[in-house]
Amino acid sequence: MPLAPLSPAQVLAQSSLALVAALVFAFVLNLMVLSHLQHLVSQQQLVDTFRAQLSAGTAPVSEGAFDDTLLPDGAPVALIEIPSIGVSEVVVEGTTSGELKAGPGHRRDTVLPGQAGVSVVMARAASYGGPFSRIQELAPGDAFSVLTGQGVQEFEVIGVRYAGDPAPPSPIAGESRLILETARGPAYIPTGVARVDAMLVSDTQPSGQRQSSFRTLPPQAMELATDTSTVWALVFALQFFVVAELAAVWAYRRIGAQKMWVVFVPVMLLAGVLVADQITRLLPNLL
Numbered sequence: 001m002p003l004a005p006l007s008p009a010q011v012l013a014q015s016s017l018a019l020v021a022a023l024v025f026a027f028v029l030n031l032m033v034l035s036h037l038q039h040l041v042s043q044q045q046l047v048d049t050f051r052a053q054l055s056a057g058t059a060p061v062s063e064g065a066f067d068d069t070l071l072p073d074g075a076p077v078a079l080i081e082i083p084s085i086g087v088s089e090v091v092v093e094g095t096t097s098g099e100l101k102a103g104p105g106h107r108r109d110t111v112l113p114g115q116a117g118v119s120v121v122m123a124r125a126a127s128y129g130g131p132f133s134r135i136q137e138l139a140p141g142d143a144f145s146v147l148t149g150q151g152v153q154e155f156e157v158i159g160v161r162y163a164g165d166p167a168p169p170s171p172i173a174g175e176s177r178l179i180l181e182t183a184r185g186p187a188y189i190p191t192g193v194a195r196v197d198a199m200l201v202s203d204t205q206p207s208g209q210r211q212s213s214f215r216t217l218p219p220q221a222m223e224l225a226t227d228t229s230t231v232w233a234l235v236f237a238l239q240f241f242v243v244a245e246l247a248a249v250w251a252y253r254r255i256g257a258q259k260m261w262v263v264f265v266p267v268m269l270l271a272g273v274l275v276a277d278q279i280t281r282l283l284p285n286l287l
Contacts, residue, residue, distance in 0.1 A: 023241070026272025027279060031127050031188070034273060035101070035280070039129030042102035046090035050076035059149030060093075062208020063108065070211065074099050077106050078113055080121065082144040085134040091146075095122045096220045097227040097285040104131050107221065108212040111176075113146040114153030114200055115207040118170075118177045122223065125183040125190065127280070127287050132182035135196050136160055144198070146178070154202040161195050168197050176200035181223055183286035190284050193223045224284040234278035241271040 053059040053076070058066040065071050073094035081088050091113075095105040104123035111117040123132035142157040155178055158168050162184060171177045178198045185191030220227040244267050251263065 022245075022268060022272055023275060026269070027276040030273050030276035031280060035128045036130075038101065039103065039131075043090055043129070046076045046092065046102060047079075050079060050090050054147075054149065057149075060208075061112065061149040061205075063093075063210040063212060064208070074102060077148065078121075079147040080104060080113075080144070081147070082135070082138070082142075084142055084144070085137055087131060087134075087144075089123070089129075089131045091121055094221065095120075095285065096218070096225070096229075097281045097283065098230070100124050100285050101128045101280075103129070107217070109210065109214050109217045111207045111210070112148055112150075112205075113155075113178050114148055114150060114176055114202070114205045116171075116174055116176055116204050117207055118179065120179045120181060122181045122286060124286055125194075126187040130187075132180060133187075135180050135182055136184070136194050138196050143201075148205075150205040152202070153200060153205070155198040156201045158197040158199055161197065163192050171199075174204055176204045181286070183224065183284065188287060190224060190287055193286065220285070224286050226284060227281045230278060230281055234275065234282075237271070237274040237278050241268075241275050244268050244271045 050059065060066070060071050060075065060077050063071050065075070071077070071093050073092075073096070075093045076090045077093050078091040079089070080091055089103045091104045091106050092099050092102050093106055093108060095107050099105045100123060104121050106112065107120040107122065110120045113119045113121065124130055125133050138157045138160060140157055140159050144155055144157075146153045146155065153176075161167065168177075177200070180196040180198070182194055183190035183192075184194040219225055220229065248268060251259070
């Protein structure tokens with residue numbers, strides 16, 4: 001017995017469900033698969049750039065670049081190596097959701113690792129390579145290094161702490177500390193912040209000038225913050241996705257299912273990934 005044709009309301013409901021299902025699929029695909037590939041590509045490019053700067057003697061040692069311009073967000077500033085947990089990552093300047101897609105980020109209002117004072121480096125725990133997914137395994141006494149424009153800085157772990165735990169005493173004049181931060185909790189479900197405190201055991205480096213301060217740091221650069229500065233891009237991506245969906249429906253009725261799938265599946269996949277990528281920016285930056 002042939003099925004009755006769908007009513008306009010049923011067609012609309014069917015299209016809406018297909019749209020939502022495609023977006024959910026694209027979001028999961030981007031977060032759990034494509035984000036890791038994007039992280040690998042970004043890190044390779046950053047490694048090449050940072051090593052070239054080290055060779056040329058132009059690697060940053062302050063918030064300013066070698067030509068006295070403000071160091072842009074996303075610029076490489078260090079290479080952190082933690083052999084015991086398999087970490088080898090280029091650290092970029094900035095800690096918003098966008099910067100932490102490329103790798104660990106250095107909080108702009110703190111000194112660089114190895115300089116006198118306290119430095120803060122944040123990274124994701126699960127998505128985009130999950131660079132700091134295992135830092136909670138570090139134990140007091142574990143050693144690691146950070147390569148900066150001032151040479152190799154050697155650190156020793158003091159301990160791991162969570163919300164409510166006492167922080168180590170503030171460093172005295174001339175001492176250098178490094179705090180590694182990431183999300184605590186199940187993968188992709190952050191419940192808090194995990195911090196690893198470490199102290200410099202090699203020579204302390206002089207601190208470079210910094211224009212940023214805690215007061216001027218934007219809210220989206222803090223732990224577990226979201227970034228709404230590119231919502232306009234999400235709107236355009238959603239518009240592109242909806243237009244592609246409508247075009248696919250029209251093509252299905254005009255040229256048939258087989259040709260429609262060949263033409264529009266890549267377009268819909270691209271549109272869905274663009275939307276998912278923008279949605280990821282609205283999630284906590286340590287996710």
